[in-house]
Amino acid sequence: MFTRNSISVLLIIAVITWGAFLWFLGIQLTWEHAKPYSLTLAVLTGGWTLFNKYLWRKWPCRLFVRTPNLNGMWKVALQSTYRDPETREPKGRIDAYIAIRQTFTSLSVRLMTAGEHESFLVASSFDINDDGTTYLYGVYQGVPSISDRKEVTAIHYGSFRYKVIGSPVTRLSGHYWTDRETGGSIDLFDRRSELFDSFASAEAARKNIRETEHPLP
Incomplete structure (x- = not known):
């Protein structure tokens, strides 16, 4: 199961990869680009928690989930x-x-x-x-x-x-x-x-x- 720490690690990897491509394309990077990090982490963590506990068994998420709901x-x-x-x-x-x-x-x-x-x-x-x-x-x-x-x-x-x-x-x-x-x-x-x-x-x-x-x- 994803935790806040594991989501944070994945987000850091995504940010580093995204930043590397921007640098490779010659786009100047500043610390301003990192400001939304905390908010993004909170949204991803909250979204995953809601999906894992509740949303996966509700429409429209059920259209993309094959696991049956046995609750x-x-x-x-x-x-x-x-x-x-x-x-x-x-x-x-x-x-x-x-x-x-x-x-x-x-x-x-x-x-x-x-x-x-x-x-x-x-x-x-x-x-x-x-x-x-x-x-x-x-x-x-x-x-x-x-x-x-x-x-x-x-x-x-x-x-x-x-x-x-x-x-x-x-x-x-x-x-x-x-x-x-x-x-x-x-x-x-x-x-x-x-x-x-x-x-x-x-x-x-x-x-x-x-x-x-x-x-x-």
Whole structure:
């Protein structure tokens, strides 16, 4: 990501290059030419900050950016190959939420389940094909609740691949694998703009919305 220092270095290189060409062309240089430097740096830094955090996902910038906007709180359905150690029965469907916070240069993906298990992104990349088909690849760390770390599961790592569906994006669907030799399918849907940091708060907010939309008689 560009910082004020990196933008300053690039601007200095541009100024030196520009000045060298003017000198080569025989145009006299004075310190007056350097006066707009601070203002130019402020404009470039501010412009980049706005673009990176906000403008990249708005029109008309969206016309020139292929990276999909995934920001939001997503409802999640998981189907895992994990089996209960005692009964050997499959886990079945797991309901969860994923909070995605995204800028043009960064992506945060945090999955939360009812048991207060969390998984968060360690590394990620987009694969955007020529036909527009887009996939999100990632490596994550899974952190179960303290009470489950010995009896049920341990801290682990995994990877995933999501297919990005819709423009604007309405769904992500794919698979995941873990270093515990388990895996499964995952489906993200019902995207909302308000973000939460726990399963309970996200579920409570959805419940309030449903009750508002469909009040009890």
